Amino acid sequence: MVGILLQPQSSPFPLLFLAAVSPPLLPALGVFSLIIILMAVTIGDRLIVRGMNRFRVWLTPWFKSQPSPWLELSWSLLQWGLRLGLWLLGVIGVLLLPASNPLQRWLLLTFTPVVNRLTSLLVTPLFTLGKATITLTSLFTLIVVSLALLLLSRWLRNWIKQRVLTRLGLDRGNQEAIAGVIGYLFTALGIIIVLQTIGIDLSSLAVLAGVLGIGLGFAFQQLASNFISGLTLLVEQPIKVGDFIEVDGLLGTVEKISIRSTVLRTNDNLCVIVPNNRFLERNVVNWSYANPQSRIHLPIGVAFGSDTVLVTEALLAAARQDARVLSHPAPSVWFKRFGDSAYEFELLVWIDEPKDFEPIKSSLNFLVEQELSYRGIEIPFPQRELRVRHTEELRLLFNQPTSPAPTSPQRPSQPPIPPPQAVQSSFSAPGQFAQDQTLRVLLRKVAYFANCSDAELRVLIERGYQKFFRSGQVIFRANQPGDTFYIILSGSVEVLSEGQWSPNQAETPPLAVSIDPKATFIQVENQVLATLSKGDFFGEISLLTGAPRSATVRAVEDTILFVVDRNALQKLLQEYQELAERIAIELAQRQQVLRELGLLNQEDESNPADKTPLQRIRQRLQTLFSLSDRPGWPGHA
Incomplete structure (x- = not known):
């Protein structure tokens, strides 16, 4: 019905117009004037239909969802009212023609009593509300203006959300909440103004509201509860539009929060309407509240x-x-x-x-x-172990002779059923896994972790992570601070020495790609010191001592590295502080490497009053990894 009203195929108003003008009077009327008025009204009617439809199409993007049936009906009534008013103006224009005086007299005599009757009916008091008298005219005005307020409120809410709040960078939930509150406040303010305009004193409604409130409170208790819950959700915002929530086992994304209900869209793209009071009376899990990060247990x-x-x-x-x-x-x-x-x-x-x-x-x-x-790790199925107490009885049971079976036609022999082991071996075996390439084995190749227990290595494996580098990508450069060390899981890298070269020098730097003549010094990679492949490690000295990188490392091919950073090692050393002592002892044995990095010098070693290299390394590890004092560490005898 609404669709027919929105797009009428034919108009009944020309027929009504011709019926209002009696055919015998047409010769007496100005034919030319009648044709002009009829054409003008017909063109105006078509313009109203097309203009209203285009205006409706223009308004469609402002509506987030499909307009409600009440809005559709209001739009249709508005369109028909404008068209009816236009044709009434056409009839009045015809009646004002000089040639239609006889028709005017006939209409006055016929319709004057009817008009007087309708006028008296429209202004007849229906009831009084305080000092205000309510008539049909005031009721009609209130209904029309209220519908116009609803349309204007929805348009204003969408305009504020899309043109103002979006530019402020607010998230979707806050946009919906602010726009919704503004829309409801505008509607309430408009209704108050309309009531005051038609003469209704709001103070007179207080007594009526108190009387009706008691009765309606019981009749519409659920509706009132949903209304208060909707206001609470909009103001406090425990859930917002766009949040992913769970209520009563129902999972979905909040699409809309209205005064009465909330719309959830499930992962199956189904919209579920949930009354608002359920969000305040039940336990609600909001997966997106404050921080969208959540943890999965598998x-x-x-x-x-x-x-x-x-x-x-x-x-x-x-x-x-x-x-x-x-x-x-x-x-x-x-x-x-x-x-x-x-x-x-x-x-x-x-x-x-x-x-x-x-x-x-x-x-x-x-x-x-x-x-x-x-890795050849089996996922088991539930198993039960059965133990037979009376084995002799079971043996006798199986050794009893069986009666000969009746003769039957000879069947072709079937191949024996293979045992479960044979069936299992007939399937393709998984890929061979190199046990010597596990992270545990690779970590034990690092001298500092060679004597670590499985529990200690598990912490490193759990805290580390994998990182991918493309061919030619630089992993780190010399003299950069380093807080990670790497184990090569696949691919290979090359270790390059790096120095400074001046454009004034005659020789060309070996690995320089592009040179700026205006530069004073250019950082160049001089030569390949080593090539490391799967299972090798590098970068541990900078991680353990805090010294800058001593060389540049670059991926030769697409490479996957296992990375252990300072946070992971700090977690391990704080849980197993005896490991820190073993690392300190191992580092102290590499005094030549430490001297090259500037962590030790000959004068400090020759001064007996100064700390020993082991004590200085202990102190450095304690500072880098925030380790607590313990016997044997600095500060203790």
Whole structure:
């Protein structure tokens, strides 16, 4: 019905116009004037229809969702009212023609009593409200102006949100809340002005509101509760438009918060309308509140006897392969319990897109299965061990002779069913995994971590992360501060010496790519000192001592490195401070390297009153990694 009203195919007003003008009077009228008026009114009617439709199309982007049926009906009534008024003006124009005097007299005699009757009906008091008298005219005025206020309020709210609040850089939730409050305040203020204009004293409504409030409070208790809850949500903003929330097991993104209800859009693109009072009466999980970062728990079970450090490495490797998993905070692994048939682990990862947690969990499950299979770690199934007490009875039961089976046609012999081991071996085995290339083995190749326990290495593996470098990309340059060390997981790098070269020199720098003649000195890479490949490590001296890098390192090909930064090592040394003592002793044995870095000098070593190299290294480690004093460290005898 609304669609028909919005786009009428034909207009009944010309027929009504001709019916109002009696055919016998047409010769007496000015035919030319009648045609001009009819054409003008017809053209005006078409212009109203087209103009209203275009104006409606222009207003469509201002509406976030489909306009309500009440707005559609109001728009249709407004369009029909304008067209009816235009045709009434056309009739009045015809009646004002000199040739229509007989028609005027007939109309006056016929319709004057009707008009007087309608006029008296419109101004007849229906009831009084305080000192104001309510008539049909005042009621009609109140309804029309209220509908106009609703339309204007919605337009103002959308205009403020899109033209003002968006430019201020506010997030979507605050935009909706501020625009909604402004729209409701404008509507309330407009209604107050309209009531005052038609003569209704607001003070007279207080008694009526008090009387009706008691009865309506019980009848519309739920509606009032939703109304108050909606105002609370808009003002306090425990949830905002755009937040990903969970209420009563329902997960979805908040699309709209109105006075009565809130619209949630689920991951299946379904819109669910939830009454506002449920958000205040039930426990609501807001995944986007304050900080959108949230943690996913992924339980995994592995077979008894599995290498727990290798399991940790596999789970962390799976987590680091998903780009949606955050590097900081880093993924971690918990050993939850010894289950009935498995070691039960839990992989914990952080994400900043809560609404994608289900797809991320699915992706992690695929990656975990891939990493565990690659490393030969078994995912067990529930098992039960049965013990037979009376074995003799069981043996007699199986040794009883069976009665001969009835003769049947001879069937072709079937191949024997292979044992489970044979069936399993018939499948393609997973890729061979080099046990000597695990992070635990690679870390133990570093002299400072050679004697670390599995628990200590697990902390490093859990706190470290992988980083990818493209061919030719510089990992770090000489003389830069260094707080990381690297283990090559794949690819290779080259270590380059670096120095200064002046354009005034005759010789050309070996590896300089571009030279600015105006420069006084140019930093150049002189020669390749070493090439490191998979399993090698570098950068540990700068991490442990705080000294600047002594050379430049560049990727020869696409390379993946395992990175241990200062925060990871600090966490390890704070948990296992005896490891700091072993590192200090190992560093003290490399006095030649420390002298080259300027951390030791010959005069300090020859001065017996000064601290020994081991004591100075201890003090440096304590300062770099914020280690507490302990016996044997500086400050203790």
